Amino acid sequence: MIRKIKTILSSVTKAEIHEDSVFDNIDRSKSVEQKIKAIMAKVFKIDSNDINEETSAENIAQWTSLEHVEFILNLQKEFDIEFTDSQIVDELLSYKTVVQSVRASIEAKNN
Amino acid sequence: MFVNWFIKSSQKFPQKPSVEVNNAQMTYKELSLLSSKIAKAIQKHKIKMRPIGLLTYRSFSSYAGILGIMYSKNIYLPLNPYFPLNRTKKMIDMVGCKVIIVGSECKDYFLKLLPDITEPMTFIFPDITGIDEIFSDSDHEFIFSNQLEDAEEFREIKDIDEDAIVYFVFTSGSTGEPKIVQQSNKNVITYLEFVSKRYKLDENDRVSQTFELTFDNSIHDMFICWKYGACLYCVPRNYVMMPSGFIKDKQLTVWYSVPSIALNMLRLNRLKEGSLPSLRYTLFCGEALPKNLVKSWAKAANNSTIENYYGITETTHQISVYKWDDERSEDECINDIVSIGKIFDGIKYCILGENKKEVSPGEPGELYVSGVQITREYFNDPERTKMAYVKIPRIGNEVWFKTGDLVKERENGNLNYLGRLDNQVQILGNRVELQEVDCVLKRASNSEMVVSLAWPIKNGMAERIVAFIAESKEQEKARLLEYCRNTLPPYMIPKDIFFIDKIPLNDNGKFDKQKLINILSAKT
Secondary structure, three states: OHHHHHHHHHHOOOOOOOOOOOOOOOOOOOOHHHHHHHHHHHHHOOOHHHOOOOOEOOOOOOOOHHHHHHHHHHHHHHHOOOOOHHHHHHHOOEHHHHHHHHHHHHHHHHO | OOHHHHHHHHHHOOOOEEEEEOOEEEEHHHHHHHHHHHHHHHHOOOOOOOEEEEEOOOOHHHHHHHHHHHHOOOEEEEEOOOOOHHHHHHHHHHHOOOEEEEOHHHHHHHHHHHHHOOOOOEEEOOOOOOOOOOOOOOOOEEEOHHHOOOOOOOOOOOOOOOOOEEEEEEEOOOOOOOEEEEEEHHHHHHHHHHHHOOOOOOOOOEEEEOOOOOOOHHHHHHHHHHHOOOEEEEOOHHHHOOOHHHHHHHOOOEEEEOHHHHHHHHHOOOOOOOOOOOOOEEEEOOOOOEHHHHHHHHHHOOOOEEEEEEEOHHHOOEEEEEEOOOOOHHHHOEOOEOOOEEEOOOOEEEEEOHHHOEOOOOOOEEEEEEOOOOOOOEOOOHHHHHHHEEEOOOOOOOEEEEEEEEEEEOOOOOEEEEEEOOOEEEEOOEEEEHHHHHHHHHHHHOOOOEEEEEOOEEOOEEOOEEEEEEOOOOOOHHHHHHHHHOOOOHHHOOOEEEEEOOOOEOOOOOEOHHHHHHHHHHHO
């Protein structure tokens, strides 16, 4: 028991609020579409060649609410944009709408 | 009995909203009438203290269903349309339901489930007038909304057996079989009475309902709210992971959730100073609460009291609470995790170390609890009951629940949670026995060399489960994950599976989890 307690105590890592984008290896020269596909492939563990206009949270089993937040964080970081609440909750749920929203956000940022 | 709290409020505030679902509200009177109708349909079957399935999802039928089942003095079994069909079928069989209430939002799921239900069953549909796909020659009985007879509102539920079970909660079990926790009227009312006194709410309060009904904390949301005639705001599924807009739009005054949800808000930069001014009370439970998260929340919800609850399903919701204080609480954190505070009055506890001997003050040990709020046994499971509900003759005659949690007590009586003594982890506040995941993966891969881990641990919280498999007969990751999706609830499905040649062993010949964690760290 005591040994077990010691093991647990030594393995408790200090809790810190930290951000780390898991995927920093996305090629910057790629198009918006290609970058989005690359992020989707990494976060949802799917083949980027399988992503098309029809791809959505409805037909990707791994696109759970848990992964959705991870996905949004990666998109925001990659394109240096910030989505609104309603975009996150209601819109960014398919490849097609993600491309549209990202393009609109980039445009808004540049104007 | 606490169901009378709702009835009293429905008499006092009949025209006030009792619950809001997807922007539609039901007054206390409307909800009371629908609940009474459902209760009347159940009572026709002359059943009492029998399990009744509730296949609904964040809908009016959910709340009317729960109240109706309680009015009829039966036991509710919450079912979840996001769980695999196999698991739902197993839950129904394990407790022996003969009646199931089905909400319109679960119609498609119900139609997939129906062919597997062989025993004759009565299905009650509070908001469906008919389903074309159902054959009339079936052995089942179908009661649609237009066949539900009008009923007088229930005025008071009397002669309640305090030991009668109110609902079943399925929790993860290390043998691969879930454990069924049963909470009695006495357990629940003891909890609710203690907790409800902590909050001064009234009929103008707007209270969140984030928890799934399969998570017993949902009872707290409903009945603390309804006791005071306040309105319960059912958080829609897509808002649960990112509810800041919902809190603001609805001007919620009470928020209760697992910390992971708040952490999402922090990560998405939604905890800006003064951004959640409507909140008066914020309660967290279900996971270790990181200090920095509370500090950010305190700035965003600048009018809110913040409390950290601790408890487990077997103890009937929470058994300790800690009120965050900007001045002194930081000093009471350990590993930057907020204290879980003092054990409630009326619950006996002890902290035991080796040979079940009480540890010296301030030393870490396992928490044991006893009292009327604590459940007495698992449903139909004497073996696992014997392991968790124990007697400690040296201390007295009572039965103690062995929590499996490692804690440390401060001089002032506040406790700190230090971790688990077994393989249990919390994913979004849901209990997961990693052995249950191992068990499913062993079946799917036909290999014994399976280890699942909570990974990554960020901010003191386990985010996901990942698994390592050696010597697998099935090398297709997608097929293994598909098998998991057909067997396990969403939060228990591994995010990733890694095939390796050999699982590393430690000096004792056991699977070396630390080495596997090192492999994962190296990968990222």
